[in-house]
Amino acid sequence: MEKRNFLLASNSPRRREMLGWLGWQFTVCPANIDESPLPGEAPEPYVLRLAGSKALAALSNAEAHQTVLAADTIVADGDVLLGKPANAAEAAAMLRQLRGRSHTVCTALAVIFPEDRASVRRAICVSQVPMRAYSEEEIEAYVTSGDPLDKAGAYAIQHSGFHPVEGFAGCFASVMGLPLCHLLRLTGQTADPYAICKSKLGYDCPISAAVLRGEALG
Known part of the structure; x- marks a missing residue:
């Protein structure tokens, strides 16, 4: 299979790393x-719309041979969308809101292929994320580190010091911002995402094979 060359329409260092x-x-x-949500817009339509809009916005900068790839991630507590916190106080408030409960993380992908510039193809990964009951002291230390400030929901699932999530059984890569199995399925490219997540994240993914088969899991 011919390897595609991509234009990544994202400023996220995590997405750059993962695509690498x-x-x-x-x-x-x-x-x-x-990136403002529309009135009453639900999480899944919101991230699908934003991913598509990012891909279209980047299209004019793509070379003729490049495939445009965009992504967007949102944390949702019910119907409440939690984007990136504006400041430390907002980050702490988000972490308290999510503490000891499960919430939803939606990551949408949008792709525009060079052979069909008129079409935007989309996919979405929806994950249920259980948070542990971290302490106020842990929140304070994590917020002081500055790590939550550029992340939706004010946390990084992969942060080894804070480790906010426990009992997770979904797509770890999606919560980080780039669901690798869904990306492979959408683009038709090949790789071993299970081995990648095992090696890079230390995560023994229980759903990788099923997602690659086409099941709607997250």
Whole structure:
């Protein structure tokens, strides 16, 4: 199978790192769009719309041979969307809101292929994320580190010091911002995402094979 060359329409260092794990060739061109939700917009339509808008915004910067790839992630507590916190106080409030409960993380992908610039193909991964009952002291230390400030929901699932999530059994990569199995399925490319997540994240993914088969799991 011919390897595609990608234009990644994202400013996320985590997405750049994860796309690099696949060994794919890509350049980066962040797409700046209005990310405000529409009135009453639910989490899944919201991230699908934003991912598509980012891909379309980046399209004019793509070379003729490049496949445009965009992604968007949102943390949702019920119907309440939790984006990136504006400051430390907001980050702490989000972490308290999520503490000891499960919430939803939605990551949408959007792809525009060079052979069909008129179409935006989308996929979404929806994960249920159980948070542990971390202490106020842990919240304070984590917020002081600055790590939550550029992350939806004010946390990184992969943070080894804070480790906010326990009992998770979904797509770890999706909660980080780039669901690798869904990406492979959408683009038709090949890789071993199970081995990648095992090696890079220490995560023994229980759903990888099922997602690659086409099941709607997250």
